[in-house]
Amino acid sequence: MSLFSNKSNGSVDVLSKVLADSYVLLVKTQNIHWNVEGSEFRSIHLMTEEHYNNLFDAIDVIAERIRMIGGKSPATFAEFSKLASFDEKVNSENQTEMLESLLSSHEAIQGDIISGIKQLEGSDDLGSIDVLNSRLAFHDKVVWMLKATLKK
Numbered sequence: 013m014s015l016f017s018n019k020s021n022g023s024v025d026v027l028s029k030v031l032a033d034s035y036v037l038l039v040k041t042q043n044i045h046w047n048v049e050g051s052e053f054r055s056i057h058l059m060t061e062e063h064y065n066n067l068f069d070a071i072d073v074i075a076e077r078i079r080m081i082g083g084k085s086p087a088t089f090a091e092f093s094k095l096a097s098f099d100e101k102v103n104s105e106n107q108t109e110m111l112e113s114l115l116s117s118h119e120a121i122q123g124d125i126i127s128g129i130k131q132l133e134g135s136d137d138l139g140s141i142d143v144l145n146s147r148l149a150f151h152d153k154v155v156w157m158l159k160a161t162l163k164k
């Protein structure tokens with residue numbers, strides 16, 4: 013059995029969802045980067061820039077992994093919106109609420125990645141599991157940092 017000709021293990025679906033989540037989160041993160049106002053402007057502006065650069069690089073890695081294993085990568089806003097677990101809306105102009113909204117999206121993607129890894133456990137697609145693990149490490153770190161920032 014060749015991994016690269018077998019799409020039935022679910023890897024393409026798992027990666028497509030994480031790709032969509034990541035793209036929507038990129039848009040959401042840039043929205044906050046551009047539009048945040050308040051006493052924490054500088055730290056939020058700089059932090060979100062680090063995040064969107066990471067997400068931008070990750071999107072390419074995930075999409076190319078989908079191609080490597082024989083899938084077709086989602087590549088339109090319509091597909092990303094449909095597949096993602098959350099939308100790009102921030103729903104607040106308050107700097108604290110913006111960070112809370114960002115945190116909830118990182119937690120959503122964490123959940124999708126964890127269930128994706130569990131789904132692929134036992135399959136031969138170790139490369140995709142590796143991509144997912146490395147994405148999880150990023151989101152785990154961001155969740156920790158956002159929670160620390162938001163602590164009252």
Ligand SMILES: [Fe+2]
Nearest residue numbers: 045046057061
């Ligand atoms: Fe910028």
